[in-house]
Amino acid sequence: MIAFLEGSLEVKELARIVLNCGGVGYEVTIPLSSYDRLPEQNKICRLLIHHHITEADQKLYGFMTESEREMFTHLLTINGVGPKIAVAALSGLPVSEMRRAIITGDIKTICSISGIGKKSAERIVVELRDRFGKGDQLDAFATTTEPQGDHRLRDAALALQALGQPAETAANKVKSVAKELTPKMTVEEIIRRALTQ
Numbered sequence: 535m536i537a538f539l540e541g542s543l544e545v546k547e548l549a550r551i552v553l554n555c556g557g558v559g560y561e562v563t564i565p566l567s568s569y570d571r572l573p574e575q576n577k578i579c580r581l582l583i584h585h586h587i588t589e590a591d592q593k594l595y596g597f598m599t600e601s602e603r604e605m606f607t608h609l610l611t612i613n614g615v616g617p618k619i620a621v622a623a624l625s626g627l628p629v630s631e632m633r634r635a636i637i638t639g640d641i642k643t644i645c646s647i648s649g650i651g652k653k654s655a656e657r658i659v660v661e662l663r664d665r666f667g668k669g670d671q672l673d674a675f676a677t678t679t680e681p682q683g684d685h686r687l688r689d690a691a692l693a694l695q696a697l698g699q700p701a702e703t704a705a706n707k708v709k710s711v712a713k714e715l716t717p718k719m720t721v722e723e724i725i726r727r728a729l730t731q
Contacts, residue, residue: 536594540580546572549621551596553579562596563617565606565624571598586610586617595621601629608665612658619649636662638705687712690724707731 539562541555548569553560562581564572573579581596582603595617597603602624609620623632626647635643636659644655687708694704707728714727 536583536585538580538582539594539596540578543573543575543577543579546575549625551579551581553581560594562594563621564596565602565621567602567624567628568596568598593617597624599629605629605632608662609658612654612661614654614657615650619647619654622649623647633666635659637666637701639663639702686719686721686724687715689721690728693721693725694728704728 539553539555539560541553541560543551544554544559545552546569548566549563551562551564551572553562562583564581568581581598582600584595584597584603584606586593586595595606597606606617606620606624609615609623610617615623627635627643631643634640639659641652641655641659644650644658645652650658690711691701691704691708694707695701699707708724710731711724711727715724
């Protein structure tokens with residue numbers, strides 16, 4: 535199996551690149567999330583690779599980060615989700631947003647990906663939710679209302695989990711308090727308000 539490729543970026547297109555590695559050109563399919571991080575054409579590029587082999591075909595899928603490749607391989611384990619849909623998922627949503635949608639059971643967000651219907655989205659949530667660790671679950675509690683570098687909402691969600699609340703319930707309670715978040719509000723106050731929701 536090919537773990538990574540490093541070489542000159544000969545062809546740079548939205549969904550496809552060609553890497554010249556020691557005189558051999560490797561065609562690699564990439565998601566938009568990786569395309570945005572590619573160097574200029576003819577520069578040296580290193581891509582993490584998923585070598586997908588079927589009876590009829592074999593293709594290389596490339597990623598700039600390990601989190602992208604990991605999400606891609608997780609999605610491939612879902613019945614009805616092939617490489618094309620997995621690439622579309624990574625092109626349509628950042629990995630962090632996809633992870634948050636899976637952990638919190640946000641079917642609507644997952645359905646916004648081209649090629650994924652409601653049943654597939656539900657399967658993705660059910661089968662992948664438990665594969666993410668506690669750190670990933672904490673990241674899912676971050677919301678757009680939480681300022682950069684401010685982890686009060688995540689800390690409050692973790693505390694609610696420690697008090698026995700299921701991860702999804704804790705996330706929803708903290709999100710409802712997030713609308714009233716002020717700079718002076720403490721984690722303890724967020725927890726108190728969340729418990730009354």
